[in-house]
Amino acid sequence: MDHGRYTDGVKIVEAIHQRYLRAGQPWNHVECGGHYSRAMSSWATLLAATGFKPDLPNETLTMIPTVPGDFRAPWVTSSGFGTICRTGRSLSISCAYGELRFASLKLDVAEPRARLGNEALSARTTVKDSLTTMKFNVPIVLRADRVLTIA
Secondary structure (H helix, E strand, O other), X not given: OOOXXXXXXXXXXXXXXXXXXXXXXXXXXXXXXOOOOOOXXXXXXXXXXXXXXXXXOOOEEEEOOOOOOOEEEEEEEOOEEEEEEEEOOEEEEEEEEEEEEEEEEEEOXXXXXXXXXXXXXXXXXXXXXXXXXXXXXXXXXXXXXXXXXXX
């Protein structure tokens, strides 16, 4: 999925799910120690599909979804959790609990504009190999009930 083969990734996930259905264990994936609904590899698949890649020590967040079309999915870090959503050309991150902090945002969006709630955010923007990096003047701290929108 991370390397342009989204459909192949979906086929792998579906094959794993079907394997457990045939074994009568849709909610007990034994490679995780039992009584766990999904193998940890599913988290890697979720990150690849949504493109949500936080680098907390470097205060960088990468958001390059590979899933086609509109979607809504969870994000989780050690400091909080929420939802990432794409509707049309708009990409948003909402925080349900805790916080998400970053100073740089990497996207595959040309000339992105960022808003935190109703506030327009200023950032230095650079482009390299079709990847846009927004370096914000002040680190973004996305807290519960706040939404960051990129359009």
